[in-house]
Amino acid sequence: MTYSLITFRDPATGDARAGLESAGRVLPLTDANLDLPGNEKPTLESVIEHWDKAEGQLDRLAEGAAGDSADWLDYADLTVLVPLRPQQILQAGANYRQHVIDLAVAHRDGEGTDEEIRARTAATMDRRAAEGTPYFFIGLPTAMASATEDLVLPGYSRAHDWELELAAVVGRRAFRVSPEEALDYVFGYTMVNDITTRDLVFRKDMPAIGSDWYRSKNAPGFLPTGPLVLPAKFVEDPQDLMVTLRLNGDTMQAESTADMLFSVAQLISHASQQMPLLPGDLVLTGSPAGNGAHWGRMLRDGDVMEGTITGLGTQLVHCRDEVAP
Template identity: 80%
Template sequence: MAYSLLTFEDPVTGTERAGLESAGLILPLTADNLDLPGDEPVSVENIIEHWDKAEAQLDRLAASAGTGSPGWRARSEITLRAPLRPRQILQAGANYRKHVIDLAVAHRDGEGTDEEIRERTAVVMDKRAAEGTPYFFIGLPTAMASATDDLILPGYSQTHDWELEVAAVIGQRAFRVTPEEALDYVFGYTMVNDITTRELVFRKDMPAIGSDWFRSKNAPGFLPTGPVVLPAKFVEDPQDLMVTLRLNGDIMQQESTADMIFTVAQLVSHASAQMPLLPGDLILTGSPSGNGAHWGRMLRDGDVMEGQITGLGTQLIHCKDEVAR
């Protein structure tokens, strides 16, 4: 029986609690039904840290979903929080082939027709995949929000954009691991929407410095995460997931993770070459084509984003303009 993990708000205390989702039902996880080492309250983070102890217990609990066993709740009865709180977030940029090619055409980085630019960029991407390395930058955990929190669009810009993507959740300390062993260090997968303020990406006052990911991507709520963490054992191939984002019902992004330039395994390996990855850390794998910059349409007050990735549930984000409200 497949299952996933989530975090929800306790209706009495307002604190965060871990839950097990299976067959569309939620089971709150406590020391009464999940025996983990130590005295810490049960959380997704300590489930990850003690997966060797937790896995068999969760397998048995998930098998009881829908059988009338006590404690299971409907999803409508809970208020979601972000599914986990990572210590580190690494984000991969320009990691989908079609996305990078579309950007090259949009920015006209050379002479020739659109088709000629696409062909030239495709050659560059092939060389990058064969000989290059991923491009990473650091995100802040304080930007995280749940899969249902409203997104407040800061009033300092009208260029806020969406980027739905898969994130790998690290399961154990990984330092200088090879691509061949990297997936053994992945606990599971979750969904993120990497909101970006486009006009802040490049510094106009200091162009030699280049991109400013701190200002453009880390406002409160700019990283809706979840709703769930799906253990890796339920994902047959992370390079065969469909990423779909709808804006007010219209499909904006729809792409397979097969279009990644660097695979999940390669991303984890390269990231671990520079720094130790810790249990619960997130490795964002990049955005497919079809964000607002591609469509010439940024987020506005009243917009509704619906994000779906194979096996990772659904995000439903309502956008509210900070000034208009």
């Protein structure tokens, strides 16, 4: 029985609770139905930490989803929260071949026709995939929001953009692991929309420094995450998932994770070379083609973003302009 893990608001108490979701039903996890070491309270973080003990118990609990037990709740009736709070968020930039090619054309990266720029950029991407390394930067957990929270568009810019992407959830400490063993360190997968303020990406006052990811990506709510975490054992191939984002019903992004320059395994391996990855950490894998920069259309008040990735549920985020205090 396939199942995922969520964090939701308890309808009775308002407290955050961990839950096992299967077939549209949710079983709240308690110390009565999930025995963790030291009687630790079930949270996604504690389940990840003690997965060796929790997995079998969750497998058995999931079998009850088809029954009529009153312990199970309807997913549609719940307020789903941010699934977990990682200690570290690593983000991979420029990791989809077609996305980088489109951006090169949009920003006129060099002389020549659009076709010449596409061909030149494609050749560069092929060399990078064969000989280069991923480009990482660090995100802040305080920017995270749930999959249904409103996105407040900061008033200091009109260039806020969407970037839906797959995120790997680290299951155990990974330090200098090889690509061949890297997926053994992945607990599961979730979905993140990496919102970006385009006109803050590059510093005009200090062009030699390059990109400014702190200002352009870490405003409150700029990392809608979830709604769920799908254990890795239910994902046959992370390089065969469909990433789709619709804006007000119109499809803007629709690409397979097969278009990644560096696979999930390669990203985990490279990211672990400099710093240990810790249980619950997120490794974002980059966003495919079809961002607002490509379409020439940024987010506006009243927009609705609907994001899906195969097996990872649905994000539904309403955008609204910031109201000045």
